[in-house]
Amino acid sequence: MLRQTITIKDIARELNISVSTVSRALRDAFDVSLETKQMVLEKAKELNYKPNYNARGLSQGKTNNIGVIIPFITNYYFSTVITGIQKIAYEYNYNIVLYLTNDAEERECQIMNNLILSGLDGILISTCASNYDHIHKIMDKGVPVVFFDRTNSLNASKVKQDDYNGAFEATSHLISQGFTKIAHITGPKDQMFTQNRLNGYLNALEHHNLPVRKKWIIHNGFSQECGAQDLQKLMAKSKKPEAIFAVNDRKAIGAMVELKQQNIQIGKDFGVVGFTNDPICTLITPTLTTVSESAFEIGSIACELLLKHIQKENLIPKEVILPGELIIRESSMRSSTVVKKADLP
Amino acid sequence: MLRQTITIKDIARELNISVSTVSRALRDAFDVSLETKQMVLEKAKELNYKPNYNARGLSQGKTNNIGVIIPFITNYYFSTVITGIQKIAYEYNYNIVLYLTNDAEERECQIMNNLILSGLDGILISTCASNYDHIHKIMDKGVPVVFFDRTNSLNASKVKQDDYNGAFEATSHLISQGFTKIAHITGPKDQMFTQNRLNGYLNALEHHNLPVRKKWIIHNGFSQECGAQDLQKLMAKSKKPEAIFAVNDRKAIGAMVELKQQNIQIGKDFGVVGFTNDPICTLITPTLTTVSESAFEIGSIACELLLKHIQKENLIPKEVILPGELIIRESSMRSSTVVKKADLP
DNA sequence: TTGTAGGCGTTATCAT
DNA sequence: ATGATAACGCCTACAA
Numbered sequence: 173m174l175r176q177t178i179t180i181k182d183i184a185r186e187l188n189i190s191v192s193t194v195s196r197a198l199r200d201a202f203d204v205s206l207e208t209k210q211m212v213l214e215k216a217k218e219l220n221y222k223p224n225y226n227a228r229g230l231s232q233g234k235t236n237n238i239g240v241i242i243p244f245i246t247n248y249y250f251s252t253v254i255t256g257i258q259k260i261a262y263e264y265n266y267n268i269v270l271y272l273t274n275d276a277e278e279r280e281c282q283i284m285n286n287l288i289l290s291g292l293d294g295i296l297i298s299t300c301a302s303n304y305d306h307i308h309k310i311m312d313k314g315v316p317v318v319f320f321d322r323t324n325s326l327n328a329s330k331v332k333q334d335d336y337n338g339a340f341e342a343t344s345h346l347i348s349q350g351f352t353k354i355a356h357i358t359g360p361k362d363q364m365f366t367q368n369r370l371n372g373y374l375n376a377l378e379h380h381n382l383p384v385r386k387k388w389i390i391h392n393g394f395s396q397e398c399g400a401q402d403l404q405k406l407m408a409k410s411k412k413p414e415a416i417f418a419v420n421d422r423k424a425i426g427a428m429v430e431l432k433q434q435n436i437q438i439g440k441d442f443g444v445v446g447f448t449n450d451p452i453c454t455l456i457t458p459t460l461t462t463v464s465e466s467a468f469e470i471g472s473i474a475c476e477l478l479l480k481h482i483q484k485e486n487l488i489p490k491e492v493i494l495p496g497e498l499i500i501r502e503s504s505m506r507s508s509t510v511v512k513k514a515d516l517p
Numbered sequence: 518m519l520r521q522t523i524t525i526k527d528i529a530r531e532l533n534i535s536v537s538t539v540s541r542a543l544r545d546a547f548d549v550s551l552e553t554k555q556m557v558l559e560k561a562k563e564l565n566y567k568p569n570y571n572a573r574g575l576s577q578g579k580t581n582n583i584g585v586i587i588p589f590i591t592n593y594y595f596s597t598v599i600t601g602i603q604k605i606a607y608e609y610n611y612n613i614v615l616y617l618t619n620d621a622e623e624r625e626c627q628i629m630n631n632l633i634l635s636g637l638d639g640i641l642i643s644t645c646a647s648n649y650d651h652i653h654k655i656m657d658k659g660v661p662v663v664f665f666d667r668t669n670s671l672n673a674s675k676v677k678q679d680d681y682n683g684a685f686e687a688t689s690h691l692i693s694q695g696f697t698k699i700a701h702i703t704g705p706k707d708q709m710f711t712q713n714r715l716n717g718y719l720n721a722l723e724h725h726n727l728p729v730r731k732k733w734i735i736h737n738g739f740s741q742e743c744g745a746q747d748l749q750k751l752m753a754k755s756k757k758p759e760a761i762f763a764v765n766d767r768k769a770i771g772a773m774v775e776l777k778q779q780n781i782q783i784g785k786d787f788g789v790v791g792f793t794n795d796p797i798c799t800l801i802t803p804t805l806t807t808v809s810e811s812a813f814e815i816g817s818i819a820c821e822l823l824l825k826h827i828q829k830e831n832l833i834p835k836e837v838i839l840p841g842e843l844i845i846r847e848s849s850m851r852s853s854t855v856v857k858k859a860d861l862p
Numbered sequence: 863t864t865g866t867a868g869g870c871g872t873t874a875t876c877a878t
Numbered sequence: 879a880t881g882a883t884a885a886c887g888c889c890t891a892c893a894a
Contacts, residue, residue: 177658179887190865195889205863220654225636226574227887230870235571237614237636246596254590258617267636269582270615272603291570291582291612309565313522396796425800451741455770457802524871535881540873550879572871575886 178221187215198223234293237267238478241283241297243275247422248450249467250298253320256471257296264479266293273300275394281306294478298322302362316481320474322365329481331474331492335365338463338496339372340379342445343417345461345498347380349506351415351443355388357402357427358419369419369447388413399426407434415443415504421450421462428456428503444503447496458502466494523566532560543568579638582612583823586628586642588620592767593795594812595643598665601816602641609824611638618645620739626651639823643667647707661826665819667710674826676819676837680710683808683841684717685724687790688762690806690843692725694851696760696788700733702747702772703764714764714792733758744771752779760788760849766795766807773801773848789848792841803847811839 180194187194189208196204197212215221229235240257242250254268261268269292273280277300284306294316299307304326311317311328323330346354356373359366370389377384390405392398399418403426406413418424424446428438436442439458446453449464473492481487525539532539534553541549542557560566574580585602587595599613606613614637618625622645629651639661644652649671656662656673668675691699701718704711715734722729735750737743744763748771751758763769769791773783781787784803791798794809818837826832 177887181887191888192866192890193864195887196864199889203863208863224575224887226571226580227870228889229571230569230575230872231887231889233870235636240615245590245599246593248591251591251596254615255617258615268615270585270599270603270613272600291580429800452797452800455774455797456800522871526871536871537873537882538880540871541880544873548879553879569871572886573873575871575888576873578886 177224178219179224180221182219183212183215183221186219187211229291234482235291236265237269237292238475238482239269239271239292239295239297241271241273241280241295241299243273243298243300245270245272248452249321249420249448249465252467253298253471253474256468256473257475258471259468260472260475260479266479275300277301277303284310294318294482296320296474296478299324300363316478318474318478318481320470322363324364327489329474329477329487329489329491331470331477332365332494333465333470334493334495335368336372336375338447338465338498339369339417340376341372341496341498342447342461342463343373343376344380345500346415346417346443346445346504347376347382349415349443349504351504351506352382353388353412353414354382354443355385355390355406355413355416356419357390357392357399357406357416357423359391359394361391366419373417385411387411394420394422396422396426396429399423400430401426403427403430414441416445418444418446421446421448421453421460424460424462424503425452425456428460439502439505443506449499453499453501461501461504462499463496464499465496469494522569523564524569525566527564528557528560528566531564532556574636579827580636581610582614582637583820583827584614584616584637584640584642586616586618586625586640586644588618588643588645590615590617593797594666594765594793594810597812598643598816598819601813601818602820603816605817605820605824611824620645622646622648629655639663639827641665641819641823644669645708661823663819663823663826665815667708669709672834674819674822674832674834674836676815676822677710677839678810678815679838679840680713681717681720683792683810683843684714684762685721686717686841686843687792687806687808688718688721689725690845691760691762691788691790691849692721692727694760694788694849696849696851697727698733698756698758699727699760699762699788700730700735700751700758701762701764702735702737702744702751702768704736704739706736711764718762730756732756739765739767741767741771741774744768745775746771748772748775759786761790763789763791766791766793766798766805769805769807769848770797770801773805784847784850785852788851794844798844798846806846806849807844808841809844810841814839 180191184191184194193208194212197209245251258268271283280301296318298321318329320331323332358370374384390402392402416427418427424444428444431438431442438444446460446462449462453460453462525536529536529539538553539557542554590596603613616628625646641663643666663674665676668677703715719729732754735747737747761772763772769789773789776783776787783789791805791807794807798805798807
C-alpha cells in the first residue's frame, strides 16, 4: 500500500477547475462562488483529501506548531501545565511539539540551537538555564517566546505563580502555629522562582522578628531524594530546626519520609509546608500543607498569550502572575492529632 | 526585528557556488570535495544557518515528526512512557507532537481525521477507541502506527506490559495471603488491556478453585474517584469482599481512601493490590502492593519500533510484551500491622 | 469569480 | 566535483 497522497491538483483535475480555485474553496476564501466551494469540499471529502502542512507552512511561513520546552513531564505541575496548553492549542488548531530538557542546561541549548526552530511558530518554555544566549538567538530571529513558571529578566511575556507571596504566606503560617525555628529547603540558587520563594521566606521571618539562620537554608536539587538529604543535613546540625518550608511538594515529601524514619512526629513536633498542591498532598499521612499553584491556568494563559504574539508581530510583552492559595492540612498543625470518630468516647 | 531567514541560497551567494553544492555539503553527501564542504559548514555556522524543515519535508516527503496520542499525561504511567519515547526520538533527531484525547473516542477521531497527519512520519498511540476506522484510514495511507499499552486486534506493531500475568500474580498473591473473597474493580469493558487483567484475575481464582462472583467485578472509570465509588458499591452489597485487585493504582488508592473512611484496616482485614507501581505506592499508608509496569521501556521500545517502520516500508509487525513484577507491600499483608520501634515496650 | 504563473527552501536529476 | 533546473504542494499576486 503506497502512500498515495491526494493533493489539490487531483481535486482540480477531477473537477476541471484550477488549483487556485480549489485552494480558495478549501480555505473558505471570500472570492469563490458558493457552488464551487461546495463542489470542492464534497470532492475533497470523497477523495479523503488532507492538506500537506509542509507545503502550506513553506508557502505561508508558518506551521501551526508551537514548541513546549520543559525540564520534566513526570510530575504533577508540568503535566498539568501541558494539559492546559493543549486545551488552548487544540481550540486554535495548533499542534504541540514537546521537548524535555531533563533539567540540563546543555540539553536545553542543544534543543534550541540544533533542532527545528524553523518548524515552530512560537515557543513556550520553562527554562532551566542560567545563561540566555540560546533563547536570545531565537527571539532575535523573531520567533515569539513566552516563559512560564521559571522566568527571567528577558523582555518577553511571562506567566507564573506568585512565588513570593506564596512563600511568605506559607512561612507566616508556620510561625502562626508557634514554630519559630524554620528552615527552608530549596533548589539551585540561579533560578528566579527559587529566589522569589526564598525571599518570601526571609521576609516572613523578618516581618515576625525572627532571626535568619543561613545554615538553615539548603540549596539542592528538586527531587524527593534531595528533600530527604536536606532534612538529614538539617538534623545533623547542632542547632536543629523544628519546621521546614520546602520549595516544592516533592522535597517536602522527601523530608517527611525522612522525618518518619527518625520517628519525629510531623505536625505536632515538626511543621512541614510544601508548594504546588500535588494531589499526593492529600494522600500522604499526615496530609501536607502547601501553597496551590494554578498549573492548568498557567498553561492555558501562557498558550493564549503566545498565540496572540504569533498573530500580532509587535505585541507588547505582558507579565501574568497567578495568585496561589495556602492550603492548610495536618503537616503544619501543632494540634493536629487527627481525631477519628471511632476514637471518640 | 524581522524574521530574516538564512537559506542555502545565502550561503551559495556568499561563497560564489551553487545551491546544489551547498545542499550536498550540508547533507554530508559523498560527491563534494572536502574543502568546499568545510567552507560551506563554516559559512553556515557563521551566518547561523538553520535548515527549513518544512522545505526539506516537502521535497523529501518526510517531516521528522512523530505523533504521540494518549488519553492523559497527568499520571505516572503516561508521563513516564513519554519520557521513554522522548529519549529515543531525541537520539534519532525526531520531534514529538503530542495529542491528548482526554479518553474521549470522539476527540481521538477528530484528532486523527481533521488534523495534521500529513505532517507526521509515524504515530504512537494508546487508543481509547472501540472502533478503529479512524486508525485504519491512517494506516491505509501508509503512515506507520505503533500501538502501546492499550492495544487491539489490528495488524500493526504493539508494545505493552503483560497484563494477563500481572493480574494473575496479583490475584494469586492475595489468595496466598489467605484472602478468598476477592473483588476486582476495573475500567470500561471494551478495552483489551482491561479485558486481559480481568482474565488474569478470573483464571487465578479458577486456578485456586475459588468461585467467581460477577457482582464483585465492577466496571467504571479509571480515576481515583471511581475507585472510591466502586468500593462503596462493593461494601453496600449483602455479600462483601475482603480484598480487591484494582486495574490500576489510582483506583486502588481511591478504594484505600474509602476503606480508611470506613475504618477498615487495610492489610490486616482487607487486602488491596493495584497495578502500575506509581511512586505514590510507597508514600501512602499503608504502602500499596502492586504490579510494576516498565513504562519507560514501553515508551522507548515503541519509539524504536516506530522508527524502524518509518525506515523500512514493509517491516513485519512485531508484538512486544514486557513482563511486570509483583511488588509486595503492606496493603496486602495480613500480618502487616506496622510495628514502629516507638511502639515497642 | 476564475485561471496563470511565480515563489516558499530544499532535494534530486540531469548535465557539464 | 559542480552547476542548472525541475520538482514537492500550496498560496497569492496579477491577469482575464
